[in-house]
Amino acid sequence: MNSLDILIPIENWFSSTLKLxxxxxxxxxxxxxxxxxxxxxxxxxxxxxxxxxxxxxxxRTRPNCFEGVGEDGLKWLQEVKEKTNFKVAVExxxxxHVEMALKYRVDILWIGARTTVNPFxxxxxAVALKGVDIPVMVKNPVNPDLQLWIGAxxxxxxxxxxxxxxxHRGFNTYGKKVYKNAPLWEIPIELKLKCPNLPIIIDxxxxxxxxxxxxxxxxxxxxxxMSGLIIESHNNPEKALSDAKQQITPYDLAVLLGKxxxxxxxxxxxxxxxxxxxxxxIIDDLDDQILNALTKRMQICEQIGEYKxxxxxxxxxxxxxxxxxxxxxxxxxxxGLERGFLQxxxxxxxxxxxxxxxxxxxxxxxxx
Numbered sequence: 001m002n003s004l005d006i007l008i009p010i011e012n013w014f015s016s017t018l019k020l021x022x023x024x025x026x027x028x029x030x031x032x033x034x035x036x037x038x039x040x041x042x043x044x045x046x047x048x049x050x051x052x053x054x055x056x057x058x059x060r061t062r063p064n065c066f067e068g069v070g071e072d073g074l075k076w077l078q079e080v081k082e083k084t085n086f087k088v089a090v091e092x093x094x095x096x097h098v099e100m101a102l103k104y105r106v107d108i109l110w111i112g113a114r115t116t117v118n119p120f121x122x123x124x125x126a127v128a129l130k131g132v133d134i135p136v137m138v139k140n141p142v143n144p145d146l147q148l149w150i151g152a153x154x155x156x157x158x159x160x161x162x163x164x165x166x167x168h169r170g171f172n173t174y175g176k177k178v179y180k181n182a183p184l185w186e187i188p189i190e191l192k193l194k195c196p197n198l199p200i201i202i203d204x205x206x207x208x209x210x211x212x213x214x215x216x217x218x219x220x221x222x223x224x225x226m227s228g229l230i231i232e233s234h235n236n237p238e239k240a241l242s243d244a245k246q247q248i249t250p251y252d253l254a255v256l257l258g259k260x261x262x263x264x265x266x267x268x269x270x271x272x273x274x275x276x277x278x279x280x281x282i283i284d285d286l287d288d289q290i291l292n293a294l295t296k297r298m299q300i301c302e303q304i305g306e307y308k309x310x311x312x313x314x315x316x317x318x319x320x321x322x323x324x325x326x327x328x329x330x331x332x333x334x335x336g337l338e339r340g341f342l343q344x345x346x347x348x349x350x351x352x353x354x355x356x357x358x359x360x361x362x363x364x365x366x367x368x
Contacts, residue, residue, distance in 0.1 A: 003154050004195045008163045010227060013135045014087065014107070018050040021262060022201065022228030024089060025253060026053040027235075028243040029066065030073035037079060039235040042250035044084035048257050051108060052077075052086040053230060057097055058242060059114050066241040074104035081105070089137070094121065095128040102132065110137040113169055113206075116152045117141040126155040135163035137201060144171040146187050153198070166191060167230060168221070169203040180209020180246070183217065186282040189224065193278070199227035205246040211237070214248065219260055224281055231256075294349070301353040305360030315357045321350065 010022055025043050030036045036054060043049050054077070058068040077088045089108035092098050093115045101109060109129075115121050116139055129136065136156050141148045153164055168188040170181025188200050202221030204214045218229055234240045237247040248256065308315060325346060332342040 007197045013163050023049045024051040024053050024230040025049045025233045028232045029055040033076045036076045040080040046254050053089045056090045098128045108135045113139045113142045122152045122155050126159045130159040137165045137167050139167040139169050142172050165199040167201045169206040186285045189278045201228045202226045203230045205232040211248045298356050301356040302360050305357030309361045309364045
């Protein structure tokens with residue numbers, strides 16, 4: 001039995017109804033009272049947002065950067081609640097954050113990616129919340145580790161928190177990339193399949209790292225039947241003290257929300273198409289990984305071609321080929337793949353690898 005089976009739906013988190021799909025918005029960081037209230041009032045006028053978010057304490061990679069305003073920001077948030085219809089949400093990373101957030105009547109807490117990665121920190125925060133009736137949202141860990149993500153959620157569930165949601169903010173990967181944090185959609189989809197009652201909120205701001213990619217990422221999340229969006233919005237993004245490139249004005253957020261297509265979960269009660277789309281999305285991401293791996297393999301083959309040229313070594317080596325076929329086929333068979341498919345695939349890859357080496361040798365010969 002799944003340990004996250006009995007959860008309270010988002011629409012029942014509070015006595016007042018939250019708009020669904022849930023849209024959470026607000027600046028990356030509380031910077032000043034004027035900035036926070038101005039942004040909140042502009043967002044409130046949109047009438048499409050239920051929760052106002054902002055960072056009070058900012059975990060930064062390097063020291064001597066803006067690390068948040070602390071308790072002052074919580075005082076400003078009280079004014080936000082008084083002047084708008086918003087519930088407010090902040091990130092907490094330790095027990096002192098929890099105590100202060102509860103003192104200032106914060107409505108929703110979220111656990112950041114850097115905290116989720118540490119079970120000791122998560123457990124301390126969970127224990128501090130035992131007996132407290134408050135929703136908790138848990139961001140995925142920095143690295144792609146589904147079990148670590150589920151484990152963090154379970155720690156809160158085990159102390160009685162049954163108003164839970166996950167936030168997908170993407171994963172750190174090495175090398176050149178389009179997104180600030182790789183979406184790796186197969187991971188939140190697998191979380192959704194394992195924990196069907198768990199709401200998953202998409203964080204397009206941290207996934208994309210760029211306001212130009214927000215629509216693409218947000219629409220993808222909605223198409224995959226995720227439960228809502230958390231988007232960073234600032235009254236003057238260009239002058240934001242943190243993550244300026246991924247924040248948008250309340251006006252631009254209204255335009256973005258107007259362009260998004262909020263699809264139905266089913267037609268006449270059938271959810272077959274939605275499930276099929278989830279599987280297809282997994283395949284799309286896996287195909288991307290295969291193509292990236294093949295590209296790296298051919299780059300290595302090119303280097304091998306240059307090495308063989310410089311050391312007068314023949315390109316085709318039968319013993320090496322036989323070893324590849326035997327080891328790869330046996331590995332594939334152990335994973336449940338068919339022998340014929342493996343043979344055909346490996347032969348195609350090997351043919352291309354040989355051609356890449358030939359091309360490299362020809363290129364070096366012409367340079368002589």
